[in-house]
Amino acid sequence: MPASRASHLFAVLALAGIAIVWAGGFPATKYCINEGLSVGALLTLRFAIGTAGLGLLMLLLRVPIRRRDAMDGLWLGLVLVTLFWLQTDGLRFTTTSKSGFITGLYVMFTPMVALLAGDRLRPSHGLGALVALTGLVLLIREPGAAWGGWNRGDSETLLAAVLCGFHIVMTAHFSRRSSGWVLAFVQVAVTGAVSLAITLALPAPFGFQAAGPALAKGGVWVALAFMGLLATTLAFYVQSTFQARLGATESAVIFSSEPVWTAAMAISGWIPGIREHLSPLQLVGGGLILSATLVAELGPRLLRRLAPIEAEETIG
Numbered sequence: 001m002p003a004s005r006a007s008h009l010f011a012v013l014a015l016a017g018i019a020i021v022w023a024g025g026f027p028a029t030k031y032c033i034n035e036g037l038s039v040g041a042l043l044t045l046r047f048a049i050g051t052a053g054l055g056l057l058m059l060l061l062r063v064p065i066r067r068r069d070a071m072d073g074l075w076l077g078l079v080l081v082t083l084f085w086l087q088t089d090g091l092r093f094t095t096t097s098k099s100g101f102i103t104g105l106y107v108m109f110t111p112m113v114a115l116l117a118g119d120r121l122r123p124s125h126g127l128g129a130l131v132a133l134t135g136l137v138l139l140i141r142e143p144g145a146a147w148g149g150w151n152r153g154d155s156e157t158l159l160a161a162v163l164c165g166f167h168i169v170m171t172a173h174f175s176r177r178s179s180g181w182v183l184a185f186v187q188v189a190v191t192g193a194v195s196l197a198i199t200l201a202l203p204a205p206f207g208f209q210a211a212g213p214a215l216a217k218g219g220v221w222v223a224l225a226f227m228g229l230l231a232t233t234l235a236f237y238v239q240s241t242f243q244a245r246l247g248a249t250e251s252a253v254i255f256s257s258e259p260v261w262t263a264a265m266a267i268s269g270w271i272p273g274i275r276e277h278l279s280p281l282q283l284v285g286g287g288l289i290l291s292a293t294l295v296a297e298l299g300p301r302l303l304r305r306l307a308p309i310e311a312e313e314t315i316g
Helices: 003-035 040-061 068-089 096-103 106-116 124-140 152-174 180-201 209-215 219-244 248-255 258-268 281-316
Strands: none
Touching: 003 040, 003 124, 003 248, 003 281, 040 068, 040 180, 040 209, 040 219, 068 096, 068 152, 068 180, 068 258, 096 124, 096 152, 096 258, 096 281, 106 124, 106 152, 124 281, 180 219, 209 219, 258 281
16 A cells, blocks of 8 residues: 555544544543533543643643744633533533534534635535534424423533534634644643633532542543543544644544444443433434535535536537
């Protein structure tokens, strides 16, 4: 196999592995919440571990920190901490599977946010948004339940998905002028620091005081280590190193598998205390959301490939 093809294949496998790791972050978060760990304590500890890991790697690699890079990372961190608080708190009220699929809608929101920044909206993105909306209705609908089953957790997760779109667009802009390593480290550090400040200011039931019993359990620390070292430190390292070898469309399609893995883990019962069930209609809804991602990302490429064929047939 040529070196370039081998390098491309390795990058694909690396990002596919990260998609699985990120998917595991949803049930790991749900597990910690079920064990009694507050949202603030969870995020503070997760991002403290992630900051330490990224900081150590930057020291080993001797990555310099410029003022502009740090400022860009600060803005990203403020968005990141907001979306993580929304997503994590949402998991207190919604299921792991629904959280994963709703979060996956960031693929739809990203081009819409880019439109506000002056980019053009592709027809495939508009079509994908309609398909995703249909899937979302099927996914969350519970016949006979108030508001059709839509709850506070779903609303928080949907807002987090919108902020993911802003975060991706901002990252694309800042990464053209700033170090990817510094952006990653600063935003993770800001998320941990802001989470710590908020948690210290919250009443006892929502702060660190109530986290003692949960932190006495080994399984909680295993979940925190997974989220901090793998889903944060390793994930940012792999993404910053290997995504440059792939196109944006290819990367987005690979990452779109994340909600599928999330649902599979939640349904499988592999995570202690988490065993969810999706009805046939909910499975269809999740499938539609995944299909919307493929339509939005692969649609333009497919149309470009079909255009020459149609032109040849017309000439013939």
